[in-house]
Amino acid sequence: MLTNFFYCLKSFGVPVTIREHLDLLAAIKQGVIFADQEDFYHLARTVLVKDEKHFDKFDKAVTAFMSGLDSMEGLIEALIPDEWLRSEFIKQLSDEDKAKMDSMGGLDELIEQFKKRLEEQKKDMLEAANGSELGVHLRLDTGVFILQEFVSVGKGSITKR
Secondary structure, three states, X not given: OOHHHHHHHHHOOOOOOHHHHHHHHHXXXXXXXOOOHHXXXXXXXXXXXXXXXXXXXXXXXXXXXXXXOOOHHHHHHHHOOHHHHHXXXXXXXXXXXXHHHHXXXXXXXXXXXXXXXXXXXXXXXXXXXXXXXXXXOEEEOOOEEEOOOOEEEOOEEEOOO
């Protein structure tokens, strides 16, 4: 956890050690802070920066790191290593599902198809929301639909929550 944050600090020239990184993780685990970026900033600076001459580098690194967390995707990428997430996903599949996935081009191809469909569906929903001929309801005949205000799995119509 927070491995990317650690490497971001190193890349900006902040001399942090693994021991300090582990201390930060232990403090978070103990509940010293909870879900507040400003509290995280102060805790991380206190634990990781041992000399005030590195405060500016730390500030730049935190700004760069946090700018990638504006979306849920950025947050997930920062907290969960991609290779671990993929391996855990594959462990959950049956042998039959693994064979189907391989026949469809593998996990990377499936992820790309999912992203493409998601973008198409977002576009369709934006058109519907702007009063186009699609109207308030949108009929889906395939796939999984994911959007903050609209959720439907499989076939069926979508209605606004």
